[in-house]
Structures are given as C-alpha cells and as structure tokens.
Amino acid sequence: MAVSGKKASKQFSSSTTSMASDEDLQIYCQPCDEEGPRLPAHGYCTDCKEHLCKNCFTAHKVSRLSKHHTLQDATNMPKVLQQPSTSIHTGQSDVLTTPCLKHPQEMIKFYCNDHKKLLCSVCVTLEHQATSCKVDYIPDISGDIIDSKQYQDILKTLNHTSDQFQQMVEDVKNMTNKSNSSLKDALAAIKKFRQEINQRLDELERQAEDAAKGIEQENNKHLKAAETTYEDITKSLKTSSDNIKQLNTSKQANKLFMELKLAEKTIQNVEGKTQQLLSYDIKEHNFRSNDVILNFLKTEKSLGTLSHKTFHKECQSVQIKSRQTSHARKISVETSKDEYICYITGMTLLTPGLLIITDYNNDAVKMVDISSQSVSDQLQLDDIPWDITTVTSTELAVTLPDKQTIQFISISSNKLIKKHTVKVDGECYGISCYQGKLVVSFLNPAKLQIFDMNGTILTTIDGKNIFKYPWYITCNRSSIYVSDWDMKTVTRLNWQGDVIGSYSGMSDPRGMSLSDDGTVFVCDWERNVIEEISGDCSTGKVVLQDLKRPWAVCWCGETKKLYYSCNALDAKYDNFIHIYKLS
Incomplete structure (x- = not known):
C-alpha cells in the first residue's frame, strides 16, 4: 500500500x-x-x-x-513519473516527534475531537474508528494556532487558575489560623474551669489538651500539605505557560497545539486537587464545660466536649451590588417544525454565542445562535423535555420527567445529536452539572440525587420537610441551590445534603442561574420579576421587574447578559428569548 x-x-x-x-x-x-x-x-x-x-x-x-x-x-493519471511531496506543511518549523504514551514507538499525529485526546496511528486504528470518532491530522488543523484565541484563552485560564489556587491556599491558611486561635481560647477556658475543681482533674485536663493539640497538628499538617501542593502546582502551571509561550514564539504549531491540549488536562487536574484540598473540614472550636462533673467528679469520664462549626469555604454573605440594566433585544425561537406556542422551560450557554434551550410544548431542544439571532438547529425528542445543563464543551444532559430519563446530547458540526440515555427512578425535573457530577431534582416524592456520568447514584437526599416541588436546581463547588414554587423558597444545601441556607422572600420561584461572583438569579413567575439573591441566601434584590411571567433564566458572565424566557400563554412573549444587559 x-x-x-x-x-x-x-x-x-x-x-x-x-x-x-x-x-x-x-x-x-x-x-x-x-x-x-x-x-x-x-x-x-x-x-x-x-x-x-x-x-x-x-x-x-x-x-x-x-x-x-x-x-x-490509468486514463487520467500523469504519464510521467512525479516527484513525491515530502510534506504539505514544509513551512512549519516543528515536526511531529512526541511519542505516544500507550505506544512509545509511535509519534502523536492525530487529535480526536469527540474524546479530546491526542493520538498516534495505532490509537486511531484500535480505539477511534471513523464510524464513531471525528479524528483530524494535527498539521491539517494546527495552521492557525499561533497567536490564536485558543492560545490566548489557555494562557489566560492558566494564569487565572494559578491565582485562584493561590487565593484558596490563603483562605485555608486564614481559616487554619482562626481555628488554631479558637483552640487556644478553648484551652484557656478549660484551664479556668480546671481551677474550680481539685487536683484529681489533672489527668482529664491533659487528655483534653492532647485532643486539642492533636487537632492543631492535623490542621497544621493539612496547611503544610496545601502549601506544598500549591508550590508544586504553581511550578507545573508556570512550566506549562512558559512552554506554550516559547512554542508560540517559535511558531511550532503542532507542539503548541499538543501543549495547549495537555494544559487543558493540567487545569482539570488542578481543579481535582482543589476539590481534594477543600475536602478537609477545618473547624472552629470552643469549650463547653460539664457542670455535672462538680457533683459527680468520681463517676464522670470527661472534662467536657470540644464543639465546633465548620467554616464555609465559599458563598459567604455577599453584598449584592446595584446593577445598571438595559434591554438588549429579543430573539425569536419559533421554527417551522413547531406545532404549538413555545414553552421554554430550560436553557444553558454552551459558549457566549450559543444558547441551548428546551421547548416543552414542541418536544424539542433548540440551538440558538446569538450573533445571527436565529435557531440554527432543532432536535426532536421522544418525549417532553424540562431542564438542560452543560456537561462538557460538546455534551449536554436533558431531563425527560414523564419518561423518567436523562437524555444525553452531543454537538458536532453545529448539529444536535441524541446520544445515550440514563434511566432514573422518578420524575426528574431540575438538572445541573459540576465537575463530572449531575445533580437532579425529583417530584413525587420530592428528593435530590447526585449521579456520576455513568448514571450511578452517589447520594440521595430525602426532600421530606425540605421540598415539595423542587422544579429547578443549580450548583457550584460548595453549594446546591433548589427553587421550590410551593414552599416559595430557594434552599441552599451542601454536597452532603445538609441545609445551610434558605431565602423566602419570593412568591413563586422558578428557573435559576448562578452568576460569576456566586450570587443566584431567580425568576419569580408570580411577581413578574427576576431577583438576585446572595450566595448564602441571606439577602435578595430585584434586578428586573415588570416582566411577562419569567420562567427560565441564564447568565453569561463574559458578556454580562441575562437571558430569560416567558410563560404568559401569549406568543408575542413566549416565542422569544429576552436579553438584558446588566452591569
């Protein structure tokens, strides 16, 4: 051959x-x-x-x-021998010389767009066949990578990730100092209480001190590990950044392309280490004396207990800033395939220029191109959809409550494509994704469940006495927010299912969207307003009013635009996505 x-x-x-x-x-x-x-x-x-x-x-x-x-x-071929072309990319200063990790004898030459992986020819043949994957030859797609937007974005993300991680370590350090300080206060209280009783309490006092010092040692050990991890990650991020800059300067497009893809993986690894770092609970301690010990000193076995409260590492009380609002425009989402008036119940931004929406009445998911102000693609589903979330840069997940199913959808060549489904054990409505975990709300009975991407249930949160109709849900690193139109609340939970906040200043909360600074935009359907509440659910402020039955909402931090849909049973409102500029 x-x-x-x-x-x-x-x-x-x-x-x-x-x-x-x-x-x-x-x-x-x-x-x-x-x-x-x-x-x-x-x-x-x-x-x-x-x-x-x-x-x-x-x-x-x-x-x-x-x-x-x-x-x-044979009829049309050249009649004289032709010189073979050595390369169609001879103008490039770099060559494909990076070995494959799986097949060290082979060089990486290809990129799989579906799996976001760098591949050698053996990988392509064995694992990424043309029938299932879109594979490109790297020199064919790397020509415009020098000084590209992707190059700028990756550098920006690397720097931003490094700054974020540094700030997290500082937060951990401050919380550790405060925790250690509280331990010293607790020890002082123990000593004061100790003075009121006799010498027989010496042993119990030492036990209490040892317990406190053990906690302090664990705190300091965790802090040291955090600082060491930060130093290692900072070096790794800087090395990646330096390599990217050097490859860009030397116009080595192939290596730059691969380095950028490896940098994306590095950023994901940093986020994983961030989760691991923050999984350690740093607690504030105080001493609560045991008064019974004064009367039953001989029978009691403890001097008291160290109680604590956990520091919340995110969504502290935030003063909601005043915003300047202006109506940007509205985009029609009605298409020739629609049989009924649109009922947009869910929306998510894939990119700042691409909005994906669920049309409940027309059993469809629609792709809305913001720049052209039109529906660029429409995917008909087997049943009515409710909510939608972005899973990756090319994958979405949609809830189908009547079928008790989560439908996964991929995007390729600006087309929506149905992929696999996950069967769930209830009427699934709200859905939100964070770092490979799907959080889904259910009705009849009301509950929350956390899944991995394979549909395995990781956590079930019983909604009894918490929810009645948890229609919508959104989440970030530390919090899960649930809007309940019957309870008239937005409830904040941690990832273990504990309620850590609640906002009850609304009449009929529906769709929600997290802002870039941790506040939550919520549609109040009955009051015809969109309200912004603080991340800890302590305060709220109306940002848009005099609307027509706002239902679903989506925030774009990059463009500072708020998108929302209406359910007014009126085509002149419901068939449009409405856009406001907030600054």
Whole structure:
C-alpha cells in the first residue's frame, strides 16, 4: 500500500529523467518498486504524488489514513513519473516527534475531537474508528494556532487558575489560623474551669489538651500539605505557560497545539486537587464545660466536649451590588417544525454565542445562535423535555420527567445529536452539572440525587420537610441551590445534603442561574420579576421587574447578559428569548 511521504526509487528519481528502454518508459507502482516486485501503475494519488499498482490503488481507497485522498485512474493519471511531496506543511518549523504514551514507538499525529485526546496511528486504528470518532491530522488543523484565541484563552485560564489556587491556599491558611486561635481560647477556658475543681482533674485536663493539640497538628499538617501542593502546582502551571509561550514564539504549531491540549488536562487536574484540598473540614472550636462533673467528679469520664462549626469555604454573605440594566433585544425561537406556542422551560450557554434551550410544548431542544439571532438547529425528542445543563464543551444532559430519563446530547458540526440515555427512578425535573457530577431534582416524592456520568447514584437526599416541588436546581463547588414554587423558597444545601441556607422572600420561584461572583438569579413567575439573591441566601434584590411571567433564566458572565424566557400563554412573549444587559 502506498504511504504518503515515501521517496521514489533511484531509477525513478525525476519526472524528467530520460528512459533508456521501452521498459523504462513504462510507469511502475512506486511503493512496490521500493520494497517488492516491479508492477505496472494502475492509477495515481494526487495527495501522495505516487503512482500505484492495482492492489495499492484499491488499498489506498480503504485505508483510514488515505481514504480521503484524491485518486486518478490509468486514463487520467500523469504519464510521467512525479516527484513525491515530502510534506504539505514544509513551512512549519516543528515536526511531529512526541511519542505516544500507550505506544512509545509511535509519534502523536492525530487529535480526536469527540474524546479530546491526542493520538498516534495505532490509537486511531484500535480505539477511534471513523464510524464513531471525528479524528483530524494535527498539521491539517494546527495552521492557525499561533497567536490564536485558543492560545490566548489557555494562557489566560492558566494564569487565572494559578491565582485562584493561590487565593484558596490563603483562605485555608486564614481559616487554619482562626481555628488554631479558637483552640487556644478553648484551652484557656478549660484551664479556668480546671481551677474550680481539685487536683484529681489533672489527668482529664491533659487528655483534653492532647485532643486539642492533636487537632492543631492535623490542621497544621493539612496547611503544610496545601502549601506544598500549591508550590508544586504553581511550578507545573508556570512550566506549562512558559512552554506554550516559547512554542508560540517559535511558531511550532503542532507542539503548541499538543501543549495547549495537555494544559487543558493540567487545569482539570488542578481543579481535582482543589476539590481534594477543600475536602478537609477545618473547624472552629470552643469549650463547653460539664457542670455535672462538680457533683459527680468520681463517676464522670470527661472534662467536657470540644464543639465546633465548620467554616464555609465559599458563598459567604455577599453584598449584592446595584446593577445598571438595559434591554438588549429579543430573539425569536419559533421554527417551522413547531406545532404549538413555545414553552421554554430550560436553557444553558454552551459558549457566549450559543444558547441551548428546551421547548416543552414542541418536544424539542433548540440551538440558538446569538450573533445571527436565529435557531440554527432543532432536535426532536421522544418525549417532553424540562431542564438542560452543560456537561462538557460538546455534551449536554436533558431531563425527560414523564419518561423518567436523562437524555444525553452531543454537538458536532453545529448539529444536535441524541446520544445515550440514563434511566432514573422518578420524575426528574431540575438538572445541573459540576465537575463530572449531575445533580437532579425529583417530584413525587420530592428528593435530590447526585449521579456520576455513568448514571450511578452517589447520594440521595430525602426532600421530606425540605421540598415539595423542587422544579429547578443549580450548583457550584460548595453549594446546591433548589427553587421550590410551593414552599416559595430557594434552599441552599451542601454536597452532603445538609441545609445551610434558605431565602423566602419570593412568591413563586422558578428557573435559576448562578452568576460569576456566586450570587443566584431567580425568576419569580408570580411577581413578574427576576431577583438576585446572595450566595448564602441571606439577602435578595430585584434586578428586573415588570416582566411577562419569567420562567427560565441564564447568565453569561463574559458578556454580562441575562437571558430569560416567558410563560404568559401569549406568543408575542413566549416565542422569544429576552436579553438584558446588566452591569
């Protein structure tokens, strides 16, 4: 089989070489001429610039690496031998020399758009077939990577991630100092209480001190680990940033492309380490004396207890700033496929220019192009959808409450494509994704469940005495927010299912969206307003009023725009996505 880039044999080294005999005037298969018997040419590949025998010509059409090449038959092929092209990318200063981790003898040359992986030819053949994956040859797609938006965005994200991690370590340090300080106060209280009783309490006092010092040692150990982790990650991020800058400066597009993809993985790893770092509960301690010990000193076995409250590492009380609002425009989402008036119950931003919405009445998911102000694609579902969330940059998840199913949808070439489904054990409504975990709200009975991407239930939170109709849900690193139109509340829980806040200043809360600074935008359908509440659910402020039954809402931090839908049973409102600029 012909392989692009092979050199012609010496006797066919030039298209202008004079042939000494009739045999030499015959055009032969160049690949076979190098490694096997000389066979007459049956055709020609314009990409490889090689003449091919019948077997090589046939194989060339089915090989994954050459099936898209342009072939010419014997009638149309060049009648003189052509010089093979060494590379269509000879202007690039770098070459593909990075070995594959799975197959060290092979170089990375391809990129799978579906799995976001760098691949060698063996990976492509064994794991990423054309029938299931969209694979590109790196030199074919890396031409515009130098000084590209992706290059700028990755650098910006690397720097932002480094700053965020530094701030987190500072927060942990401050909380540790406060925790240690509270322990000292508790120990002082223990000593004061100790003075009121006799020498027999010496042993119990030492036990209490040892317990407190043990906690302090664990705190300091965690702080030291956090600082060490930060130093390691900072070095890694800086190395990645420096490499990206150097490769960009030296115009090494292939290596820059791969380095950027590796940087994306590094950023994801940093986020995972951040979660691990913050999983350690740092507590504030105080001492509560045991008064019974004064009367029953001989029978009591403890001097008292160290009670605590956990520091919340995110969503502390935030003063909601005043915002300037202006109506930007509205976009019609009605299409020729629709049978009924639109009822937009869910929406999520895939990119600042691409909004994905669920149309309950028309059993559809629609892709809205913000720049063209139109629906660019519509996917019909098997049943009515309710809410939608972004899972990855190319994947979405939609709840189908009547079918008790979560439908996964991918996006390829600006088209919505149905993928797999996950069956759940209830009427699923609200859905939100954070770092590979799906949080879903249910009715009849009311509850929350946390899933991994395979549909495995990680946590179930019983909604008894908490929710009645938890229609919508949104989440971040430390909090899960649930809007309940019957309870007239927005409830905040931690990821263990404990209620840690509640806002009851609304009449009929519906759709929600988190802002970039941790506040929550909530549609109040009955009051015709959109309200912004603080991350700890302590305060709220109306940001948009005199609306027409606002239902679903979505915030774009990059453009500072708020998108919302209406359910007024009136086509002049419900068939549109309404956009406001908030600053």
